[in-house]
Amino acid sequence: MALVTTLAGAVFGIALAAPPGPMNAIIAEESVVRGWAAGFWAGLGAMLADVLFFVLTLLGVVAVIDQYPTIRPVLYLAGGVLMLYFAVGAISEARSAASFTDGGRVESKGFRKTFALSLTNPYQIGFWLTVGVGLLESGTLDVFAHVPAVGDALAGTLIVETGSPALLVGFFAGIGVWIVAYPAALSSAGRRVDSLAPVIAALSAAVLAGFGALFLAMGAMGLL
Numbered sequence: 639m640a641l642v643t644t645l646a647g648a649v650f651g652i653a654l655a656a657p658p659g660p661m662n663a664i665i666a667e668e669s670v671v672r673g674w675a676a677g678f679w680a681g682l683g684a685m686l687a688d689v690l691f692f693v694l695t696l697l698g699v700v701a702v703i704d705q706y707p708t709i710r711p712v713l714y715l716a717g718g719v720l721m722l723y724f725a726v727g728a729i730s731e732a733r734s735a736a737s738f739t740d741g742g743r744v745e746s747k748g749f750r751k752t753f754a755l756s757l758t759n760p761y762q763i764g765f766w767l768t769v770g771v772g773l774l775e776s777g778t779l780d781v782f783a784h785v786p787a788v789g790d791a792l793a794g795t796l797i798v799e800t801g802s803p804a805l806l807v808g809f810f811a812g813i814g815v816w817i818v819a820y821p822a823a824l825s826s827a828g829r830r831v832d833s834l835a836p837v838i839a840a841l842s843a844a845v846l847a848g849f850g851a852l853f854l855a856m857g858a859m860g861l862l
Contacts (some may be wrong), residue, residue, distance in 0.1 A: 640802070640804045641800065641804075642737050643798050643799045643804040643805045644804045644805070644807060644808035644811075645808060646798045646805070646808065646809040647798075647805040647806065647807065647808025647809040647811070647812060648651050648793040648809070648811050648812035648815065649708070649812060649817040650744035650809055650812060650814070651808065651809040651810060651811065651812020651813040651814075651815075651816070652812040652814065652815060652816050653812075654765070654812075655681075655684075655813045655817070655850055656816055656820075657848065658845065658849065658852075659845070660721055660724075660759075660829055660845060660846055660849045661684045661752050661755065661756065662820070663667070663678050663747070663751050663841070663842040663845040663846055664680050664724065664727075664748055664751050664755070664825075664842065664846070665680045665681050665684075665752070665817070665820060665821060666820075666838050666841070666842055667728055667731060667748075667780065667822055667838060667839050667842035668680040668746055668748035668825055669819070669820070669821040669824035669825045669828065669838075670824050670827070670828035670830075670834055670838040670839070671731055671745050671823060671835050671838075672748075672827050672830075673707070674717040674821045674822050675824040676821075676826060677817075677820070677822075677824060678745025678748060678818060678821050679748055679749040680749055680751065680752050680818025680821075681747070681816070681818075681820065681821065682749060682817060683748065683750065683751065683753035683756070683792075684739065684752040684753070684755075684756050685750045685817060686707055686753060686824055687753050687756030687757055687762065688751070688756070688762070688766075688810070688813065689765040690757075691763065691765075691770065692766065692806075693768070695766045695767075695771060695774060696774065697801060699742025700763065700766050700767055700770075701767060701771075703763060703767065703790070707860075708860075708861065710760050710763075710852075710860060710862045711856070711857045711858075711859075711860025712859075712861075713758050713759070713760045713763070713856070714760055714853045714854070714856045714857030714860060715854060715857035715861075716758040716857075717758035717760070717850075717853045717857075718760055718849075718850045718851070718852070718853030718854035718855075718856075718857060719854070720751075720754060720755055720758060720850075721755065721846045721847070721849050721850030721853060722846070722847060722854075724751055724755070724846050725842075725843045725844075725846035725850060727840050727844075727845040728840070728842045728846055729839075729840070729843045731839040731842075731843075733835075734787065734817065739754070744794075752785065766857075770815060772800060772802075773800060773801070773805060773806065773809065774806075775801050775813070776800065776801035776802075777799075777800045777801060784846035788852070793821055794842070800859035801833060804807070824838070
């Protein structure tokens with residue numbers, strides 16, 4: 639069960655880290671403009687925030703946020719402002735980075751960007767208030783038991799032990815795999831196609847601007 643639990647945790651970690659969003663936009667920008675190391679450090683910033691939230695969840699500190707309804711709207715506003723600010727920087731990158739190596743002379747701020755965004759990301763905090771708490775509680779989870787149509791046939795075939803070190807190790811290992819492989823793929827593509835760097839930087843700016851506007855709107859509605 640330990641091996642199965644570790645592998646399930648790794649798959650879950652990759653699934654959590656992979657979807658498009660502001661963090662992956664920054665990782666992508668850093669990877670194609672400055673190379674794999676910059677993209678990896680940007681990913682590490684987001685991962686470090688998850689480690690911090692994990693520790694705070696263990697201590698029960700994260701749950702305090704639910705007791706104060708105004709905290710989440712304030713976090714949305716702060717995160718929205720940061721995303722719009724980083725979007726402006728990404729636009730500048732898109733204009734100046736004519737090729738993969740052009741941005742390499744400028745110091746990377748990807749780690750600080752993703753770490754700051756993660757700390758003000760209500761979605762990330764919400765994950766640790768809900769799913770994260772479930773990961774830490776001791777017990778077992780029959781993964782296929784509740785799948786429609788095939789649940790009865792597959793029940794008992796994949797049992798995951800929640801609250802175990804194996805699950806948590808696998809979970810963070812999965813995130814680690816993503817922040818290594820994703821920048822590697824993008825930086826490799828950037829070396830082969832010079833025009834990819836400004837395109838990715840422009841797309842990153844668009845993603846950050848979109849999420850920034852969304853977060854500002856959600857924060858404003860939450861305070862009204």
